[in-house]
Amino acid sequence: METEWPFRLVRCKVTFPQHPARAHDLGVFLRLAELMADLGAQDTVLLHTLTTLWMFLPTDKVIGLRDALKPLLDAGFIVGAEVAEAPLCDLSSNIFYRRPDLVQHIVLHPDMPETIPLTHDTPRICELCHVRPSRPAPERDEESGVEEFLCAVCAGFREKSSREGRFNKLGGSWEKENFPVAWVRIALDYDRLWCVLKDLFRRYVKANTDLPDDTIREHVNQLRDAALMVDFTRDYNDLLRHFADALRRDFGDASIEEIAGERPELLVVALKEAGQAFKIVDTFETEFRSVFPLCEDDSPISLSISISNAKYPFFEHWRFLDAPQQANAIRIQAVGRARLELSIPRFRALRNLGLEETKASSKLHNAAAVFARTDSHLLEQVDLLDGIKKFPNLFAATSQGFSVADLLAYHKIAGIGGVL
Ligand SMILES: [Zn+2]
Structure with missing residues (x-):
């Protein structure tokens, strides 16, 4: 390949406007993972993770950036792209750090209606993404009776998850x-x-x-x-x-x-x-x-x-x-x-x-109880430090530079589990 030809290296971060609330709203990730896997199979794509995509594109506009990312945009995702253009021989991933002057920052949004008609048929903005008009009829939760107005894209993610039994x-x-x-x-x-x-x-x-x-x-x-x-x-x-x-x-x-x-x-x-x-x-x-x-x-x-x-x-x-x-x-x-x-x-x-050991654990528990009673992190920490030398593993922890706040956080997180 001619190494003097100019090319573009593009690195993208994919985001979504939704605020997923119910379990089936996570269908947005099912769709994203599918689209990333499809894009990842293309020759232009160098690498990808769930939300990151790197691609090489020619500069002759045969494949424009928006065209290359069309599947993501059509599905309602937003893509923040950094685009570096240089001869192929000079176009390594470190160009983003080596030549920031060659890097353009672009945010691509899905095509949107220019105005949202406020008629009886489309009464409001989607409650999940807050960017598209909702479908005329609300989604109704059978159990709670709660109604939500969703756009076709957000309802589609929910339906996908439900259909796939996820x-x-x-x-x-x-x-x-x-x-x-x-x-x-x-x-x-x-x-x-x-x-x-x-x-x-x-x-x-x-x-x-x-x-x-x-x-x-x-x-x-x-x-x-x-x-x-x-x-x-x-x-x-x-x-x-x-x-x-x-x-x-x-x-x-x-x-x-x-x-x-x-x-x-x-x-x-x-x-x-x-x-x-x-x-x-x-x-x-x-x-x-x-x-x-x-x-x-x-x-x-x-x-x-x-x-x-x-x-x-x-x-x-x-x-x-x-x-x-x-x-x-x-x-x-x-x-x-x-x-x-x-x-x-x-x-x-x-x-x-070994902070789970009984003596250390009860010392931490007592200090945490002081916080529950007083709402004061200071009193909680003072309680833990009082007589700490009698607790070899707690004393060793503070000698190794772990803060009292770290030890208390460790104890609280370790205690989580089982029916609330
Ligand atoms: Zn929506």
């Missing part, structure tokens, strides 16, 4: 039996991956050659990493499948719903016993270490878990789960109760302290 545990028995559920999201951050790949390459060259630092730096800066990113994404997909399979083995099919795709980046797990939230993280950590043993300290892959009862609106969880990657790879929140964010090695260190 999410029945989440919307059925788990809600009725009132189990807490843990929404589990794994994500790959390509910005961080680029830094990690550069660092791994630098360390490899340094360990295996006698080259001076200046020369190594030059090699690192010239690293063409698109192929490495594709390889890494393939391994990441393997990790997703291994993780979901391991969770099924640990928890049983009756406790898991995979939300979308062959290699799910989003799952929900019913926590039927105390301690199971951390079991999810243990499983992730084991699988992660077997696939990416060199990436633990600065992982481009994150695990986020958000816990509440099954009825709590999904879009509130999604706000936490889909946040841009934070400093720590492991993030857990129990809505309204506790939040814990740690790197993978720090999480393992905390687990190894």
Whole structure:
């Protein structure tokens, strides 16, 4: 191929305007996973995850950007695209960092009606996406009698999930039996991956050659990493499948719903016993270490878990789960109760302290009870620190730099599970 030909490298983040509320509203993810798999089979697509897509496009407009993304736009998704144009020989994924002056930022929306007719037939805006006119007749929930006005797209997602018999545990028995559920999201951050790949390459060259630092730096800066990113994404997909399979083995099919795709980046797990939230993280950590043993300290892959009862609106969880990657790879929140964010090695260190042991656990429990009584985090922390030296594993934890807030959050999250 002629390497001087100009090409465009496009990286996209796909989002949706819906605020999924009921279990069947998660049909939006079923459709998204299908569309991404279809697009991923095209020659122009370099790699994709559930919400990320990288593609090469010629610049001669034979395939325009909007045309290439048409299936997503037609299905109601919104695509934020960064587009870099350069000769093919110069067009590696690091162009987004190397030549920001060549990068255009574009947001593509689905085609919309120019005006929404306010007649008796189309009385209002869709209650889920707030962007399209609703269908004339409301959707009626047989059990509660609640009526909702939805557009054809949002109603279509709901019907798809229902037709395929999906999410029945989440919307059925788990809600009725009132189990807490843990929404589990794994994500790959390509910005961080680029830094990690550069660092791994630098360390490899340094360990295996006698080259001076200046020369190594030059090699690192010239690293063409698109192929490495594709390889890494393939391994990441393997990790997703291994993780979901391991969770099924640990928890049983009756406790898991995979939300979308062959290699799910989003799952929900019913926590039927105390301690199971951390079991999810243990499983992730084991699988992660077997696939990416060199990436633990600065992982481009994150695990986020958000816990509440099954009825709590999904879009509130999604706000936490889909946040841009934070400093720590492991993030857990129990809505309204506790939040814990740690790197993978720090999480393992905390687990190894054995804080579930009876004496330590009751000390933590008493401190948490002070908060329940006084609503004061300060008094809670003072209570925990009082006489802490008599509790070897708690004292060891503070000596290792874990904050009192971390220990209390750990204790609260560990206690979640079983019927609420
Ligand atoms: Zn809608």
